[in-house]
Amino acid sequence: MNLILLVGLGLPVLWFLSWCIACFTRELRKPRQCCASLLFVAPPVTPVTESKKANVVPIDTVQGRWKMRRTDKLAIFCLTTTIVLGGVQAKAQLGASSPNPEVQQLRELVLKLQARVDELEKQQAAVPQAIAKEPSTIPPTTAENATTQNSLSKEDSSVLDFFKGTTINGALDGYYGYNFNQPIGRVNLLRAYDVSSNSFSLNQANLIIEHAPDLDAKRRYGVRLDFQYGQATETVQGNAANELRPQVYRPLWQAYGTYIFPVGSGLTVDFGKWASSLGTEGNYNRDQINYSRSYFFNFLPFYHMGFRASYNFTPKVNFIYMLTNGAQQAEDFNGFKSQHFSLVLKPATTVTWTANYYVGQEQRAVNAVLNPGLPAGPTQPGLPVTNISPAPNGREHILDSYVTWNATPRLTLVGEGDYVVNRVFSSSAPQHVTGGAAYARYQLTPKFALAGRGEYMSDRGGLFSGVTQALKETTATAEYKFAEGFLARMEWRRDFSNQPFFLTDVPGKLKNEQNTATLGLIWWFGQKQGAW
Numbered sequence: 435m436n437l438i439l440l441v442g443l444g445l446p447v448l449w450f451l452s453w454c455i456a457c458f459t460r461e462l463r464k465p466r467q468c469c470a471s472l473l474f475v476a477p478p479v480t481p482v483t484e485s486k487k488a489n490v491v492p493i494d495t496v497q498g499r500w501k502m503r504r505t506d507k508l509a510i511f512c513l514t515t516t517i518v519l520g521g522v523q524a525k526a527q528l529g530a531s532s533p534n535p536e537v538q539q540l541r542e543l544v545l546k547l548q549a550r551v552d553e554l555e556k557q558q559a560a561v562p563q564a565i566a567k568e569p570s571t572i573p574p575t576t577a578e579n580a581t582t583q584n585s586l587s588k589e590d591s592s593v594l595d596f597f598k599g600t601t602i603n604g605a606l607d608g609y610y611g612y613n614f615n616q617p618i619g620r621v622n623l624l625r626a627y628d629v630s631s632n633s634f635s636l637n638q639a640n641l642i643i644e645h646a647p648d649l650d651a652k653r654r655y656g657v658r659l660d661f662q663y664g665q666a667t668e669t670v671q672g673n674a675a676n677e678l679r680p681q682v683y684r685p686l687w688q689a690y691g692t693y694i695f696p697v698g699s700g701l702t703v704d705f706g707k708w709a710s711s712l713g714t715e716g717n718y719n720r721d722q723i724n725y726s727r728s729y730f731f732n733f734l735p736f737y738h739m740g741f742r743a744s745y746n747f748t749p750k751v752n753f754i755y756m757l758t759n760g761a762q763q764a765e766d767f768n769g770f771k772s773q774h775f776s777l778v779l780k781p782a783t784t785v786t787w788t789a790n791y792y793v794g795q796e797q798r799a800v801n802a803v804l805n806p807g808l809p810a811g812p813t814q815p816g817l818p819v820t821n822i823s824p825a826p827n828g829r830e831h832i833l834d835s836y837v838t839w840n841a842t843p844r845l846t847l848v849g850e851g852d853y854v855v856n857r858v859f860s861s862s863a864p865q866h867v868t869g870g871a872a873y874a875r876y877q878l879t880p881k882f883a884l885a886g887r888g889e890y891m892s893d894r895g896g897l898f899s900g901v902t903q904a905l906k907e908t909t910a911t912a913e914y915k916f917a918e919g920f921l922a923r924m925e926w927r928r929d930f931s932n933q934p935f936f937l938t939d940v941p942g943k944l945k946n947e948q949n950t951a952t953l954g955l956i957w958w959f960g961q962k963q964g965a966w
Contacts, residue, residue, distance in 0.1 A: 599651060603642040603960025607664075607719045610634050611952040615945060617937035624899065624929060626732040627666050628725065628952055637954075638666035640687070640718070644962060647694050647702075654696075660688035666717070670736045676762040678802045679816040683707075683764045687717065688737070697745075704742040707764055710735040711754070711776060712790055714836040714850045714873075718966040723848070723875045724911045725923040725954040729891045730852055730871060733898045734834065735761035735792070738774070752778040760794045761830075767802075767818070768825070770795035784841070790834040797826030797858055828857030848873035856897055865895030869905075885911040903933040923954040 613622055613631035620631040627637050640662055647656040662670075663685055671677055672684035690706025709717055715731040716722065740758030747753065756774035759766035772794025779787045799822055806816035836850035851870040857863075869891035877883045887909040893899050907929045915921040929936065930947035938945050 595651075596645070599648055599653065600643070600645045601960055601962040603640075603644075603958065603962045603966065605638075605640040605642075605718060605720060605956070605958040605966075607637040607639070607666075607954070607956050608635060609637055609725070609952055609954040611950055614949045614951075615936060616939040617948070618939060618941060619937075621937060622948070622950060623936055624729060624732065624905070626669050626727040627719075628950070628954075629665060629669070631950070636664045637719070638662055638664040642960065642962065642966060647692055649694065649700070654694045656692040658688060658690055658692070659686075661685050662687035662717075669732075670717075670762065671764060674802065674804055676736070678765050678767050678800070678818060679806070681816070690742075699746045702744040704744075705740070707737060707739045708742065709737050710761075711788070712774075712792060712832060712834045713852075714788075714838070714848055714871075716965070719923075719954065719956050720921070720958050721965045723846070723873050723885045724887050724909050725925045725952055726909060726927055726950075728871050728887065728889050729898065729905055729907065730850065730869070730889070733854075733867065733891075734832065734852070737762055737764075738772075739764045740771070750780040754778070758794075761792075761796050768795055768797060768799040772796075785837065785839050787837045788835065790832065792830075792832040792834070794830055795827065796830045796856065797828060798822060799825040824859075826858050828859045828862055830854070830856040844877040846873075846875045854897065863895070865897040866892070867894070867897050868892045881915045883913045883915075885913065887911075899935070901933060901935060903931045903935060905929070905931050919959055920955075920957050923952075923956070925952045925954065926950075927952070 609628055610633070611622065611628050611631055613620070617623075617631065620633060622629055622631055628635075640660065642658070642660050644658040645656055646658070647654055667684050667687075671686065672680045674680050677683055686707065688706075688708050690704045690708050692702060692704050695701040695703065712734040713728075713730050715727055717736075719725060738756060738758040738761070740756060742754065742756045742758075744752060744754045754774075754776035756772075756776075758772050758774065760768070760770065760772045772792065774790065774792045776791075777789045779789075781787070800818035801820045801822060803810070803816050803818055809815040809817070810819045831854070833853040834850075835852075836848065839847045841847055849870070849872050852868065854867040856865045869889070871887060871889040873885070873887050875883060875885040887907075889905075889907045891898065891905045893905060894902055896902050899905065907927060909925060909927045911923055911925045913921060913923045926949075928947060928949050932946070934944035934946055936945045936948040
């Protein structure tokens with residue numbers, strides 16, 4: 435706005451000054467006129483004679499003087515312009531030397547903001563380069579913090595990695611059962627775990643420590659230890675019918691090491707003692723359909739000791755081979771190594787089919803030393819030093835197969851079939867056990883489920899029960915899960931046979947059936963996922 439006013443007022447002033455100076459120049463050539471012009475007084479009129487006229491030279495007829503006038507006008511115009519512009523510049527300089535304080539503050543603020551923006555743009559451009567190419571450009575404080583964190587990670591890495599890949603799990607399983615036969619000694623026959631009647635009983639307490647292999651973490655080895663205490667130990671490794679020295683292995687349910695060899699999809703090899711995969715039921719009650727165990731769980735091998743190799747041909751086909759001391763032999767008692775072949779198929783995501791073949795020699799060739807005292811020689815107490823003669827050399831063959839079908843997210847169906855033949859000597863008459871079991875479980879609500887089991891076993895030669903008979907049992911179970919880590923099962927079970935076999939409250943009197951009602955309580959904790 436100031437510039438427009440300056441130009442609008444300056445141009446007329448410049449024109450007026452130029453006109454005045456031009457007039458003044460002409461009058462200089464005419465002294466009187468010039469003086470009159472300067473005094474603004476009309477000069478006296480003097481007649482012009484002919485001689486004077488002759489001496490007067492017309493201005494317009496002299497080319498040089500005409501040019502002089504144009505040059506003079508141009509110079510005068512430039513001079514005037516210089517004077518005016520000089521005054522404007524002087525005014526500008528005066529304004530610059532004496533600025534308005536508010537304007538000066540705004541200017542300083544703008545300059546500061548511009549400098550800050552330039553600085554931020556430079557920092558933003560420098561960060562990606564520092565990360566990608568020059569880590570040393572990180573500010574010293576950040577670098578020191580990173581160094582401190584790295585040093586802490588190195589010091590604690592072994593401990594953190596151990597707990598990251600290790601699960602510690604525990605379980606407590608107790609029950610109260612009542613046998614309506616009121617048997618002498620309050621004993622439930624043909625039961626694997628719920629063996630007591632009319633008694634608060636501790637079935638088993640477990641502690642499981644597992645450091646499993648993890649190929650993603652480049653760890654090919656693993657170790658698992660399962661400790662077991664309670665009544666269940668007397669059924670499995672704490673039973674003198676299974677072990678030569680049960681006191682040595684009583685609290686140790688499983689103990690094995692694992693290594694995955696880089697062969698194809700990965701060859702998994704275990705060495706140690708592990709639960710048998712013969713039969714669909716397992717040791718830990720939290721993973722079972724019913725509380726009590728079937729006849730076939732109680733009859734088939736509980737565990738093995740030796741080598742086990744597993745290989746996945748495809749995600750749906752798995753093959754397992756085992757070379758062991760035999761059925762529940764932590765220490766071999768006949769020198770014969772048993773073999774186990776297993777094929778696991780998953781034709782669909784909801785179906786798993788397992789087929790097993792087992793062959794071994796399960797008769798003892800040495801005499802056990804029960805309740806050992808001092809050792810018989812310079813060795814450990816309880817080791818046998820006398821053989822059985824003639825040594826039994828008969829074989830046992832087991833064909834076992836079971837299928838699990840998750841028919842719906844709530845309904846699970848299981849079927850199992852078994853055929854077992856055994857000879858004490860190679861020339862002995864065979865003993866046979868055949869039969870099977872069917873299971874169903876329906877999850878009515880997230881907390882409540884109903885389950886049932888029906889089973890038949892033909893025990894010819896008394897290989898399982900000691901008496902040739904046909905055994906049957908039906909079981910109904912109601913389950914309520916109070917929380918993740920605690921559930922209760924109410925169960926009604928009926929065992930019956932075609933022979934008088936079950937104890938009563940009268941000595942020597944046997945019945946064809948026994949009926950029991952059981953309340954089982956199960957607690958567990960730990961991070962292990964899936965079945966234990």
